[in-house]
Structure formats: C-alpha cells, structure tokens
Amino acid sequence: MTDADQRLMTRKADLGDTLKAPIPDHGPLAEGEVLLALDRFSLTTNNITYAAYGDAIGYWKVFPTGRDDYGLMPVWGFADVAASRAEGIEVGARVFGYFPMTDTLLVQAEKVSRGGFADASPWRKAVPDIYNRYVLCAADRHYDPALENSEAIFRPLFVTSYTAVDFLRNAGFFGAKRIVVSSASSKTAYGAAWCLEQDDIEVVALTGERNRAFVESLGCYDAVHGYDAVESLPADVPTLYLDLAGDPGLRRRVHARFGDLLTYDCLVGSTQGDAFPQPDPELVGPRPVFFFAATCLDQHRERGTLHAFYERFLADQKTFFSRVIDPASPWIRIVEHQGLDAAADVVRALADGASDPAEGAVVRIAR
Known part of the structure; x- marks a missing residue:
C-alpha cells in the first residue's frame, strides 16, 4: 500500500497507538519553501522518549497536527528535495535531518549554506536549533550512501551517548568510581559504555531478563545485572x-x-517511562538532572568550538559504526521495514518494550 500524501500520527495517551491519515494540502510552494520527500528513517526507543517528553520539552510542537489527541513522533532520516523555491537548494538533493513519519514535509528554508539549511517555520522554535537543521549530503565528507541505515539509526543516538560522556568526564564523573546504566540494551546506553572504555571507571549494566544475554554479548560493560x-x-x-x-x-x-554514595543522577532517556519525571518527595539522594545533548551542541556553537567538536565526534562515530556493524561480530542486524503500516507495528513494539535489542529498525516510505 502506498504512503503517498500520508502521515503516521501517535496518540498521546498511548504512545504505541498510531493513526495513518492524509497530509493536509499545503498548496503551491511560496518563495523560500522546500518540499522534502522522506525516503528512510530509523525507529528506536529514542523516538519513544521524544513522545514521552513531547509536552515537557516541546517535541509535539515541532510538527503540528492540528489535533490535541494525536502528535507526530519525530524521527531521524534521509529525504530528497522534491520541489524547491529556495535559492541554493536544488531538486534531487539528498538531506539528513529531523522529520515526522510522513510522505513529505514542507519547510521554510533559511541559513542556506553549502553544507545545509534550517527550517524557519515558527513552530520549529520550540526546540533547539540542532533539531531544525538539514544536512546536504553532497557537502558532507563523512557521508557514505552505503551507511545510510547505520547513520539513520545511530547518528542521533551516538551524539547523545558521546555528549553525555563528555559532560560527565568534564565534571570528573562527579567523584564517582562506578557508573550504573539502566536500560543497558538500548543503543544510546551501549554507545555511552563504548565511549567509556578508556576511562578509569567501572560501568555496570542494568537490564531486563529478556535482554540480559544480548547485553552480556556486547562486552562493553564490566558487569551485567537484572533489574531484580x-x-x-x-x-x-x-x-x-x-x-x-x-x-x-x-x-x-x-x-x-x-x-x-550516589553522587549524581543523569537522566538521559525514557525507554520505560511514558512522561517527563515529576518531583518525587520519596526519592533519597540527588534529584535527577535531565541531560539534553542539543543544549551541549548549542553551547559549543556559542563558544565557537562546534566545528572542532564535530571533527572529533565524526571520527569517533565512524569507529563506533565499524564496531557495531562488524561483519565478524555485529552488535545489531539492520532490518528494513516497508511503509508506514509497518512503521506502526515497530512503534507498538517499541512502546510495549517488546522490540528485539539486537535489531536496528529502518523504515522505507512506500511509493
């Protein structure tokens, strides 16, 4: 079944419940507008976190639906420019960025450069600038068409892993000698564990019994324990x-x-929660502090160190990709799913905690 002119919305009261519906007609393109045709995107527990924190952080506002009960869950992926009235953005150009699960996305291009552009639509101001930028793949020297699936899955996750470890390392790990990592089977979690391999600190995994063998097989944690x-x-x-x-x-x-003995609680994600944490009067010790990778990147931009950070990050990301998809002992197998109907099934499994941690899900739009 074709996904032409369709979008997949998420019911806010049940993040695993989706609704496929037509995209509202946007009419002819105005000056500066660009129509992006989504080709492929990843789905991970990170997307469930976006939805769980949709109201608290503003993710539901990024791609408005015109409805209070349903939102558009953001995803990361690759698209092609289907139409353009923006100077410097050519039809057929390949881009990477932040999308709703939809056939096409209309953006208002600004800050156009050789490397990419940003969406100036007013609703995009709900989130930091990093979410609103689209990379022109032709100008990205690290871009490799053969690695699009890996990049769609891991680029948004590994940047969180990487910046979180940078933040903790720069803070001297808040005096800790051991890090306990929950949801250790998640890609962001084991990305962080990989980043910590050269640090003099013990990294302990917490995971569900169903995923324990997978987590142990990774070999990036010093010890693995069940939640019990x-x-x-x-x-x-x-x-x-x-x-x-x-x-x-x-x-x-x-x-x-x-x-x-608990020196710091760094809250990065919500693979098992369905809302942003509220103050807990029964909590012993330090309050959880939400870590937002986008804020770290914006700080680099303000300090003029973003280019240097990205050079370091992209080099390390390439090494991480090589490890994750190493043919001799891959950490995941990438599975392509066809169409928004298949995406709905993946979302349901992720929301229910029933997805396979050894699988990386990529959805291709059906045309």
Missing part, C-alpha cells in the same frame, strides 16, 4: 546513575540502594 538485583548491587564506592529507562520506581530503588 538492584538491592544486591555492590554499594562500596561513589556511584553515578546514568538513567536511560526513566522508570520512577527503578529510580527510587537505585537511589535507596546507594544512598549517600
């Missing part, structure tokens, strides 16, 4: 909590276990 073992974790050194699960009950248990 939180109360028996060693509590003998200062410890930092790197939280990808976003589960308030699990957070309470971790805090209670480490007590005064």
Whole structure:
C-alpha cells in the first residue's frame, strides 16, 4: 500500500497507538519553501522518549497536527528535495535531518549554506536549533550512501551517548568510581559504555531478563545485572546513575540502594517511562538532572568550538559504526521495514518494550 500524501500520527495517551491519515494540502510552494520527500528513517526507543517528553520539552510542537489527541513522533532520516523555491537548494538533493513519519514535509528554508539549511517555520522554535537543521549530503565528507541505515539509526543516538560522556568526564564523573546504566540494551546506553572504555571507571549494566544475554554479548560493560538485583548491587564506592529507562520506581530503588554514595543522577532517556519525571518527595539522594545533548551542541556553537567538536565526534562515530556493524561480530542486524503500516507495528513494539535489542529498525516510505 502506498504512503503517498500520508502521515503516521501517535496518540498521546498511548504512545504505541498510531493513526495513518492524509497530509493536509499545503498548496503551491511560496518563495523560500522546500518540499522534502522522506525516503528512510530509523525507529528506536529514542523516538519513544521524544513522545514521552513531547509536552515537557516541546517535541509535539515541532510538527503540528492540528489535533490535541494525536502528535507526530519525530524521527531521524534521509529525504530528497522534491520541489524547491529556495535559492541554493536544488531538486534531487539528498538531506539528513529531523522529520515526522510522513510522505513529505514542507519547510521554510533559511541559513542556506553549502553544507545545509534550517527550517524557519515558527513552530520549529520550540526546540533547539540542532533539531531544525538539514544536512546536504553532497557537502558532507563523512557521508557514505552505503551507511545510510547505520547513520539513520545511530547518528542521533551516538551524539547523545558521546555528549553525555563528555559532560560527565568534564565534571570528573562527579567523584564517582562506578557508573550504573539502566536500560543497558538500548543503543544510546551501549554507545555511552563504548565511549567509556578508556576511562578509569567501572560501568555496570542494568537490564531486563529478556535482554540480559544480548547485553552480556556486547562486552562493553564490566558487569551485567537484572533489574531484580538492584538491592544486591555492590554499594562500596561513589556511584553515578546514568538513567536511560526513566522508570520512577527503578529510580527510587537505585537511589535507596546507594544512598549517600550516589553522587549524581543523569537522566538521559525514557525507554520505560511514558512522561517527563515529576518531583518525587520519596526519592533519597540527588534529584535527577535531565541531560539534553542539543543544549551541549548549542553551547559549543556559542563558544565557537562546534566545528572542532564535530571533527572529533565524526571520527569517533565512524569507529563506533565499524564496531557495531562488524561483519565478524555485529552488535545489531539492520532490518528494513516497508511503509508506514509497518512503521506502526515497530512503534507498538517499541512502546510495549517488546522490540528485539539486537535489531536496528529502518523504515522505507512506500511509493
């Protein structure tokens, strides 16, 4: 079934429930507008985090639906310029960026350069600038068409892993000697563990029993424990909590276990939560602090260090990609799904925690 002129919306009250519906007619392109035809995008638990934090951080505002009950869950992927009335952006150009799950996206191009452009649509101001920029692949010397699936999956995740570890490292890991990582099977979590391999700090994984064998097979954690073992974790050194699960009950248990030895709670994601954390009066120890990779990138831009950061990041990302898809012992297998109807099934599995951590899901728009 074709996805022509269709979009896949997410019900805010149940993040696994989706609705395929027509895209409203935008009429002829105005001066400066560009029509992007989405080709492929990734779906991971990161997208569930976008939806879970949709109201708190503004992700639901980025691609308005005109409805209160349904939003457009953001995804990262590749598109082609289908039509353009913006100088410097040619029809047929390949771009990478932030999209809704939709056949096409109309953007108002600004800050056009050889390397890309930004969407100046007023609703895009709800989030930091990094979410609104589109990279022109022809000008990206790191772009490789053969790695599009890997890039769609890992580029938005690894930049979070990488900047989070940078932040923690620059803070001396808040005095911790051990990092406990929840939702350790998630791609952002094991990306962070990979980044920490050369640091003198112990990295301990927390995961569900269903995913334990996968997490152990990665070899990037010093120890792997199930969620049922939180109360028996060693509590003998200062410890930092790197939280990808976003589960308030699990957070309470971790805090209670480490007590005064817990030096910092870095909240990165919400693979097991369905809303932004609220203040918890029963929580022992430091309050969770949300880590926002986009803020770190904006700070680099303000300091004039963004180019140097990206040079370092992209070199390390290439090494990470090579490890993840190493034919001899790949950490994941990439599976392509065809069309928005298939995307709906992937979203349901991700929201229900039923997806396979060893699979990287990429959706191709059906035309």
